[in-house]
Amino acid sequence: MLCVEEVSVRFGGVQALQGVSFEVTAGAVTGLIGPNGAGKTTMFNVVTGLQRPDAGRVRLGERDITRLRPQARAHLGLARTFQRLELFGTLTARENVLVAAEVAAGLTRHGRSPADLTGELLERVGISDVAAVPCDVLPTGTARLVEMARALATGPRVLLLDEPSSGLSSGESAALGRLLLRLADEGIAVLLVEHDMDLVMAVCSMLHVLDFGELIATGTPTQVRDDRRVQEAYLGVTVEPAAPGDAPARVD
Amino acid sequence: MIVVVDSCRELPKCTVAQRAVGHDQAIAPDGGHRQSMDTFLPLTVVGVVAGCIYALTAAGLVVTYTTSGIFNFAHGAIGMVSAFAFWDLSQHHHWPSGLAFAAVVLVVAPALGLLIERLLMRRIESSSLDTSLTVTVGLLVLLIGIAKMVWDPSQPRFVPQFFPTHSVSVAGVVISWHQLTVVAAAIAVAIALRLFLYSTRPGIATRAVVDDRELAALTGAAPVRFSQLGWALGAMLAALAGVLLAPLVTLDINTLTLIVINGYAAAMVGRLKNLPLTFVGGVALGLLESYAVGYLPVGNLLGQIKPIIPMVFLFVALLVLPQARLRGRSTVIRPPRVAGLRESLVTAAAFLAVAAVLAVTLSAGTIATVSLAVCFGLVMLSLVLLTGYGGQVSLCQLTFAGIGAFAMAKVGDGGSVLGLLAAVGLAGAVGALIALPALRLRGLYLALSTLAFAYSMDYVFFQNPKVFGNSLSLSIKRLHVGGLALTNGRAYFFFLCAVFALVAVGVLAVRRSTLGRRLVAMGDSPAAAATVGMSLTRLKLLVFTLSAALAGLGGALLGGVQGLVGPADFPLLSSILLLLLAVVFGIRTTTGMLFAGLVLAYGPVIQTHVHGSLRDIVSLGVGLGAVGIGRNPNGTFGGNTPLQRLRDRRAPDLPAVVAVPAPMGPVEGAGRAVR
Numbered sequence: 001m002l003c004v005e006e007v008s009v010r011f012g013g014v015q016a017l018q019g020v021s022f023e024v025t026a027g028a029v030t031g032l033i034g035p036n037g038a039g040k041t042t043m044f045n046v047v048t049g050l051q052r053p054d055a056g057r058v059r060l061g062e063r064d065i066t067r068l069r070p071q072a073r074a075h076l077g078l079a080r081t082f083q084r085l086e087l088f089g090t091l092t093a094r095e096n097v098l099v100a101a102e103v104a105a106g107l108t109r110h111g112r113s114p115a116d117l118t119g120e121l122l123e124r125v126g127i128s129d130v131a132a133v134p135c136d137v138l139p140t141g142t143a144r145l146v147e148m149a150r151a152l153a154t155g156p157r158v159l160l161l162d163e164p165s166s167g168l169s170s171g172e173s174a175a176l177g178r179l180l181l182r183l184a185d186e187g188i189a190v191l192l193v194e195h196d197m198d199l200v201m202a203v204c205s206m207l208h209v210l211d212f213g214e215l216i217a218t219g220t221p222t223q224v225r226d227d228r229r230v231q232e233a234y235l236g237v238t239v240e241p242a243a244p245g246d247a248p249a250r251v252d
Numbered sequence: 253m254i255v256v257v258d259s260c261r262e263l264p265k266c267t268v269a270q271r272a273v274g275h276d277q278a279i280a281p282d283g284g285h286r287q288s289m290d291t292f293l294p295l296t297v298v299g300v301v302a303g304c305i306y307a308l309t310a311a312g313l314v315v316t317y318t319t320s321g322i323f324n325f326a327h328g329a330i331g332m333v334s335a336f337a338f339w340d341l342s343q344h345h346h347w348p349s350g351l352a353f354a355a356v357v358l359v360v361a362p363a364l365g366l367l368i369e370r371l372l373m374r375r376i377e378s379s380s381l382d383t384s385l386t387v388t389v390g391l392l393v394l395l396i397g398i399a400k401m402v403w404d405p406s407q408p409r410f411v412p413q414f415f416p417t418h419s420v421s422v423a424g425v426v427i428s429w430h431q432l433t434v435v436a437a438a439i440a441v442a443i444a445l446r447l448f449l450y451s452t453r454p455g456i457a458t459r460a461v462v463d464d465r466e467l468a469a470l471t472g473a474a475p476v477r478f479s480q481l482g483w484a485l486g487a488m489l490a491a492l493a494g495v496l497l498a499p500l501v502t503l504d505i506n507t508l509t510l511i512v513i514n515g516y517a518a519a520m521v522g523r524l525k526n527l528p529l530t531f532v533g534g535v536a537l538g539l540l541e542s543y544a545v546g547y548l549p550v551g552n553l554l555g556q557i558k559p560i561i562p563m564v565f566l567f568v569a570l571l572v573l574p575q576a577r578l579r580g581r582s583t584v585i586r587p588p589r590v591a592g593l594r595e596s597l598v599t600a601a602a603f604l605a606v607a608a609v610l611a612v613t614l615s616a617g618t619i620a621t622v623s624l625a626v627c628f629g630l631v632m633l634s635l636v637l638l639t640g641y642g643g644q645v646s647l648c649q650l651t652f653a654g655i656g657a658f659a660m661a662k663v664g665d666g667g668s669v670l671g672l673l674a675a676v677g678l679a680g681a682v683g684a685l686i687a688l689p690a691l692r693l694r695g696l697y698l699a700l701s702t703l704a705f706a707y708s709m710d711y712v713f714f715q716n717p718k719v720f721g722n723s724l725s726l727s728i729k730r731l732h733v734g735g736l737a738l739t740n741g742r743a744y745f746f747f748l749c750a751v752f753a754l755v756a757v758g759v760l761a762v763r764r765s766t767l768g769r770r771l772v773a774m775g776d777s778p779a780a781a782a783t784v785g786m787s788l789t790r791l792k793l794l795v796f797t798l799s800a801a802l803a804g805l806g807g808a809l810l811g812g813v814q815g816l817v818g819p820a821d822f823p824l825l826s827s828i829l830l831l832l833l834a835v836v837f838g839i840r841t842t843t844g845m846l847f848a849g850l851v852l853a854y855g856p857v858i859q860t861h862v863h864g865s866l867r868d869i870v871s872l873g874v875g876l877g878a879v880g881i882g883r884n885p886n887g888t889f890g891g892n893t894p895l896q897r898l899r900d901r902r903a904p905d906l907p908a909v910v911a912v913p914a915p916m917g918p919v920e921g922a923g924r925a926v927r
Contacts (some may be wrong), residue, residue, distance in 0.1 A: 048783050074785030086780035088773040090587035090840075099769040100784040107785070114766075134587060147780075154784050 001026040001189040002047065002078075002158045007056030009042055009213075016042045019056070020215045022208045024158060029180050029190040029203045031221070034210035035233060040193045041083050043210070044160050047191075048080050049073045060158065075107055077157030081147040081164060083193070089136035093146045096135055097121055100153035114153075121149040125179065141167030158189045165196045177203045201225070209233070293425045295546040296539065301431045303538020304438035305497050307531040309515030310522065311441060312489030317524050319458060319482025322373055323696050325388040325828075328512025329395035330487050331494030334361050335508055336403050338495045339411050349414065357491045365487030369480050381695045382645050386835040389828055392509065394875025399505050413499040434496050441489065442531050449527075454481070513707070516700060517566035537565050559711045563704040570693060570701045588841050596760045599843070600753035607749035611742045619745050621853050623813040626748040629849030631806035632834045633755050633842060638799035639831065640839040641768060643775020644792060645699040647828050648686070648706035649803045652679045654714060654822030656804025657811040660728050667729025667737075667812065675808035676801045683800020687793050694778065706824045714819035725818035728811030738812075748809060755802065756842035771795055826852075829874070836877045 002024040009017040017039045024030045032040055045051035047058055049070035057066045065073050088096050101114035101121075122128045125145045130138060135146055144164050151159055161180075165173040173196060180203050184190050194200050200207070200221065207224040209217040211233040217224050224230055309331065316324050324330075334356050341352035372391065376384050403409070415429035449455040458478050493515075494508060501507055514537065521533025544558050591599065614622065631653045638644050656675035660666065663674035690701045713719055720726055730738045731747070738744040762768045773781045774791055782788055811817040833851055837844035851874065 050779060050783070070779075070782035071785050071787050074783055078783075080783055082780065086777040088776040088780065090776055091769060091772050095769050095772075099766070099773050099786075102766045102769070103785045150780075150784060 001061060002191065003059040004043070004047065005057045005059070007043070007046055007053045007058065009039075009046060009051060009053050015213050017046070017053070017210075018213045020210065020213070021056075022215060022218060024189045024191045025206070026157070026189045027184055027187050028205045029184050029192055031200045031204035031207040032191055032193050032210065033195075033197075033200060033207060033224075037212075038210040038233075039213040040210055041162060042213075044080060044162055044193065047073075047160060048078060074103075074154055077155070078160070079151035079154045079156035079158070080160035081144065081151055081162055083162040085140070085143050085147065087135040087138075087143055087146055087150075090134055092132050092134055093127055093138065093149075094118060094122060094131040096146050097149045097153045100150045104154045117153060121152050125149045125152075126175070139167065141169075141172065144168070152183075156188060158191065159183065160191045160193075162193045163195060164192070165194060165199055173199050291546050293423060295542045297425055297427055297431060299539035299542030300535060301434050301500075301538070302542060303518075303535035304434050305493050305500075305534075306515045306518045306537050307438050307534025308441060308489055308493040308496070309512050310518035310530045310534050311445065311527060312486040312493065313515060313519045314522055314524055314527060314530050315445070315489065316482045316486030317519075320369070320373060320479040322376065322384045322388065323524070324486065325385065326368075326391035326395060327486065327490050327515075328509040329392040329399075330361065330364060331490040331497070331512055332505060332508035333364070333395050333399055333494075334487075334491030335411070335494035335498040335503065336399055336409075336505075338498060339409050339503060340403070343409070343411065349412075353414075353495060356495060357488055361487040361491030362484035365483040365485070366480055368487070369483035373483065374476065374479065381699065382639055382643075382831070382835050382839065385645060385696075385699060386832050389832050390836075390875045390877070392875075393829070393832070396505055396509060397875055403505070405505055409503040411498040411503055414496075430496075430499060437492060437496060438531070438534075441492070442527070445527055454478075458482070513703070514562035516703075517562050517569055520566055520569040520697075520700070533569070537562060540565065560708040563707045567689075567701055567704045567708075570697050570704070571689060588838065590763050591760055593757075593761065593764070596757045596842075600757050603753050604746075604749060607746055611746045611749075616741060619741050620813060621857055622850070623741070623745045623748055624810065625849040625853035626745070626752050626846070627806050627810035627813060627849070628830070628852045629846045630748075630752050630755060630809065631803045632830060632845035632848055633752070633759055634799035634802035634806070635831060635834045635839060636759055636842060636845060637762065637771070637802070638795055639834070640841075641763060641771040641775060642792070642795045643771075644795065645695070645831070646702045646796075646799070647699055647824075647831060648702040648709070649799070649830055650807075650822045650827035651706045651709045651824075652683055652800040652803035653807025653810065654709075654817070654819075655679045655682050656807030657728060657817040657821070658713075658719065658726065659804070660808035660811055661726035661817065665729065666727060667732050669731070669733055672731060672805070672808050675804045677804075679804020679807070680797045680801030683803075684793060684797040686800075687796035691789050691792055703824075703828075706827050710819070710824050714822060720818060723818075724820075725816045726811075727816055728808070729815075730812040731809070744812060748813075751805075751809065752846070755805075756845075759842055767794075833874065836874075 004023070005021050006019045007017055007021070008015070008019055020039070020043065022030075022032075032043065034040055042051060046053045046056075049065075049068060049072075053066070057064055059065065060073070060076050060078060063076065065076065065078075068076075088099065091099065098114055098118045101117045105112075105114045105117075119128075122131050125148055127142060127145050127149065130142060130146075135143060138146065144167055148161065148164060151161075165176055168176060177199050180190055180192065192200065192204060204221055207217075207219060207221055208215055209224055209227070209230050211229075216229045216233060217227045219227070309327065313324060313327050316322065316327070337360055338352055338356045341347045341355060342349045347355070368391065372387055376387055413428060413430035414433050418429040419426050420429070420432070421427070447455075449459055458481065490512070493512070497508065497511065501511070515534070518530055518534035518537055521536070522528075522530030541558075541561050544561050548558055610622070611619070631649055634649055634652070635646070638646055638649075656679040659675040659678040660671040662671075664671040686702070686705055690698055693701055715724070717724065730744050732738065738747050763772075770781070770786055770791055773784075773786065774788055778788055807817075807822070810821070814821070829852065830848075833848035834845060837848040837851075855874070
């Protein structure tokens with residue numbers, strides 16, 4: 001569904017992304033993990049059009065969207081949440097979702113009334129109770145859920161979530177996991193950036209690992225967990241080679 | 253009519269070069285190409301000197317902006333106060349000029365900078381642009397007010413040049429030691445800043461703070477310390493520029509304050525962070541101006557653009573800036589509750605009832621002033637849409653009002669419905685035209701480009717006899733529909749109130765509509781707005797057009813109050829004041845605009861009744877009110893009263909209470925599809 005090909009981004013002297021390629025498939029949750037500063041959020045910005053890559057391409061379905069503007073990508077079914085929250089702070093939670101639904105309705109993405117869809121989504125992510133609260137005063141966890149409902153209101157084919165569970169309790173995280181799986185069941189391609197490894201392991205069918213802007217591993221959660229380079233990247237130590245027969249997943 | 257800057261009309265030559273050319277090198281203004289070789293070197297000298305002063309000013313702006321993130325509109329006012337302080341010490345108290353120079357630049361100015369940082373700026377460092385703009389513009393107004401109280405503007409003052417009797421002759425061009433001093437000071441400052449920023453520990457730490465404030469704080473740097481340093485240093489550079497400039501121009505409060513606006517252009521060449529480029533920009537601007545004065549013919553269109561060269565320079569520098577990444581706002585604002593249709597209709601009806609009583613009871617003179625206030629309020633309602641909701645800061649709303657008044661006067665008989673429609677249409681069209689090149693600009697850059705537009709329009713449109721006639725005024729009648737004419741001042745007042753009420757109800761209706769939600773979304777987070785699929789370009793164009801049209805309506809009706817309109821009714825600084833008052837009275841509210849309009853209309857009235865040194869009490873009040881915004885970002889009627897502040901303190905608990913009951917609960921049983 002979403003295809004990133006050889007994307008590179010450089011900020012002054014820092015190579016934020018270096019020839020990164022991966023794919024996000026419809027109907028599944030794909031994880032993008034890596035230590036802080038690995039380039040995950042930069043990748044989200046590249047995919048959604050907030051950051052122009054120095055090299056490489058981004059495709060959505062069959063279409064090359066590398067040069068499209070953010071709103072055009074949204075019209076094609078790309079939606080995201082932000083790690084550093086980007087809510088419409090002086091609008092209420094309900095208005096945040098409603099405005100996205102209205103934009104999508106203007107494009108006849110979904111046939112339903114924006115108000116109905118908004119009510120439904122608020123209930124679905126469990127924030128109906130704060131519908132009338134201006135988002136600036138919501139606690140982080142709840143605000144992330146508003147962002148998620150807002151992203152869903154655009155009727156996405158691909159949903160990019162940037163650390164959605166930070167600020168949530170473990171019970172809430174588990175519920176979030178169930179929601180993500182259900183969204184995938186509905187056919188949405190979900191790309192998840194997340195530090196909560198329990199959540200990642202539980203919901204992702206495929207993982208891509210970034211470190212210092214490079215993709216160092218790709219594979220199923222189990223394969224990636226046992227990968228030597230991943231352990232080094234996360235723990236910062238050289239790990240003894242894995243036992244023979246336990247083939248680590250590597251990117252070419 | 254204008255509270256603070258009533259005499260800025262008398263400044264046809266607000267540029268250093270234009271004044272200096274006349275003073276020193278004595279070049280025939282219509283030099284023409286025949287004399288080009290004779291005049292080239294002297295013009296170059298004048299240009300370089302002017303450019304060095306621009307560069308010094310701009311460097312101060314850049315230093316303050318990079319360390320604190322605040323663009324200091326009061327930078328020129330600090331330079332102005334310093335120049336007057338220098339006059340006071342050296343001429344009034346007869347200090348030796350070297351001592352006076354040292355006292356002002358090394359003691360008074362940095363102390364002023366530190367005071368400003370401590371009292372005002374520390375609170376607003378991460379707040380929205382309209383807040384920081386209001387506070388710094390408020391500071392500008394306040395400093396002008398103080399200066400007028402201390403140094404009576406009607407008394408002429410002169411500051412002699414440094415080393416007045418010394419000059420050198422290079423290749424036949426006489427260069428005064430003062431001019432050499434200016435150039436030497438600029439070079440010294442450039443070298444000193446470079447050494448400081450790249451070779452000293454505090455300097456390197458300063459650059460770290462500039463790059464990433466939070467990260468620098470994490471590594472042990474104290475951003476507050478660097479803000480203090482930035483404000484002290486910025487004020488010193490402003491003072492240095494002011495003191496060096498003072499002998500080259502007439503010592504006038506408004507001139508000195510305004511000249512510095514030209515320095516904005518130089519700062520923009522350096523993209524507000526690159527000091528070497530800033531110096532290059534300053535000198536380039538000075539030279540450009542000087543050659544234009546020397547070589548451009550007088551009288552025709554090319555001659556007319558001379559005074560606006562710095563602004564054209566600024567506009568171009570803004571347009572070639574690389575596009576900043578979309579980012580959100582970082583402060584928490586408690587928006588005022590949005591009134592429903594019923595509530596706003598009831599309020600409007602009550603307002604009209606009061607207006608009806610006032611229309612028959614007030615004296616004729618009061619009616620005229622209050623009518624003016626309602627018209628200003630109407631123009632300010634355009635800011636509610638544009639700035640309050642859409643987050644786009646405009647410093648040229650009064651320019652649109654002037655265009656509206658012009659159309660009203662020229663179309664039909666000067667008071668027809670057709671004229672009113674033309675006013676709305678022309679102002680809207682110009683608004684759209686202005687918005688087009690400015691669409692890719694955001695925040696401060698957009699605000700500065702509107703400032704450049706207003707400044708330029710002042711010269712090529714409002715001051716132009718071809719537009720406003722030789723008397724620089726046009727007559728406007730009060731609106732008449734069919735046989736019904738609103739010639740009676742009381743009837744016209746009530747009519748204005750009805751229009752205001754109607755528009756206010758309309759603005760609130762927009763806020764409750766999808767357009768309003770999209771505007772607020774764009775203002776709150778352009779990044780998120782784009783990623784949910786909104787076309788910010790189209791939305792910005794729309795809101796600019798709407799708000800310019802609305803301002804045009806206000807201007808056309810304003811003409812009817814006075815019968816005559818002229819350039820003096822729409823000066824640049826009043827546009828800034830308009831925004832400032834709108835923010836003070838709550839730029840997201842409609843009722844606040846009425847009070848803001850009253851202050852704007854009553855300012856000059858109070859000024860004529862108060863005598864002596866307290867004459868500028870209004871500008872003091874306005875300035876204080878504006879700087880007070882730093883403490884109360886939602887404005888007087890914005891809802892953030894002390895009572896609400898108490899409630900706000902509890903606010904974080906509120907959602908926690910609500911968020912608890914099994915947030916994801918419904919998910920489990922839900923089979924609802926989100927397509």
